[in-house]
Amino acid sequence: MLEDEELFIIQNLLHKDYDIRVPFVCFRCGKCCREVSVRPAPADVPIIADFLGISVEQLVSQYLGEIVKVEGGVIEFKRTKRWKPCPFLSPSSTCTIYAVRPYACRSFPVRTDAGDLGIGCSGYKQIYRVMSAIGCGIPYTCGSKSSGKRPEEQEWPRIWRKFMKAKPTKEMITAFAKLNDIPKEIWGL
Numbered sequence: 054m055l056e057d058e059e060l061f062i063i064q065n066l067l068h069k070d071y072d073i074r075v076p077f078v079c080f081r082c083g084k085c086c087r088e089v090s091v092r093p094a095p096a097d098v099p100i101i102a103d104f105l106g107i108s109v110e111q112l113v114s115q116y117l118g119e120i121v122k123v124e125g126g127v128i129e130f131k132r133t134k135r136w137k138p139c140p141f142l143s144p145s146s147t148c149t150i151y152a153v154r155p156y157a158c159r160s161f162p163v164r165t166d167a168g169d170l171g172i173g174c175s176g177y178k179q180i181y182r183v184m185s186a187i188g189c190g191i192p193y194t195c196g197s198k199s200s201g202k203r204p205e206e207q208e209w210p211r212i213w214r215k216f217m218k219a220k221p222t223k224e225m226i227t228a229f230a231k232l233n234d235i236p237k238e239i240w241g242l
Contacts (some may be wrong), residue, residue, distance in 0.1 A: 071202040073212060075184055076228040077162075080175045083146030085161050087138040088172045093117070095127050097155040101141075104153040104154060116140040186219035187212060209239050 093101065102112040109128055113120050117140070118133035134140065141150045148154055162169035162177045169177040204212060216229060230240040 071118050071204045071208070073204065074229075074232040075180055075187070076225065077176055077180045078222060078224045078228055081147070081221075082175065083142060084172050084174060085158075085169070086142040086148065089161065090136040091133065091139065091155060091157045091161075091171055092136070093155045094157075095129065097153075098128050098130075101150050101155075104150055105134070126222060156191065178220070179219075179221060183216060183219040183221055183225065183229070187215045188194055195227055209233075213239050 058115060089158050098112060098117075102109045105112065107115070110120060113128065113130045117130055119131045120128060121131050122129045139148075141148055141154075143149050148158070159209050162172075178216075213235065217226075219228065224241065229235070
């Protein structure tokens with residue numbers, strides 16, 4: 054399942070002459086929600102409460118813990134509830150607050166200091182398999198910032214062949230092609 058384009062986490066392969074955008078595509082398995090404990094930032098709390106149609110106080114007491122202090126509209130709370138699995142994970146392993154999930158959830162596992170924290174995330178394995186295949190034999194570095202330089206059109210067939218060697222999912226193929234504005238005759242879907 055493909056997220057809205059603006060929600061993609063993108064890793065940029067930075068070449069001396071251009072950048073290639075590689076999207077992280079979530080497999081929606083729920084592993085991260087079951088095995089990683091995320092503390093919502095104070096700014097996330099009223100957004101989540103509003104989304105669920107409950108008060109901030111109800112959200113904290115029902116899902117997160119105890120309110121320690123409220124100051125200037127910012128709520129501080131102490132964790133007294135189990136956060137693993139995530140309290141917002143449904144029995145069918147879907148996120149009940151997906152549209153407003155915290156940044157830590159949106160950016161996992163690409164923007165963490167410790168990768169997928171050893172949970173075996175299939176999306177994480179795929180993005181790094183793709184980056185390794187594309188970068189093989191070419192001096193790339195990885196980064197979250199793009200120089201804005203794009204490969205020339207004649208470069209794309211070679212890059213595409215390397216990309217396809219990684220055996221990406223259909224969702225990854227579609228997202229990669231869209232994010233990089235690859236001519237349809239190259240990817241042909």
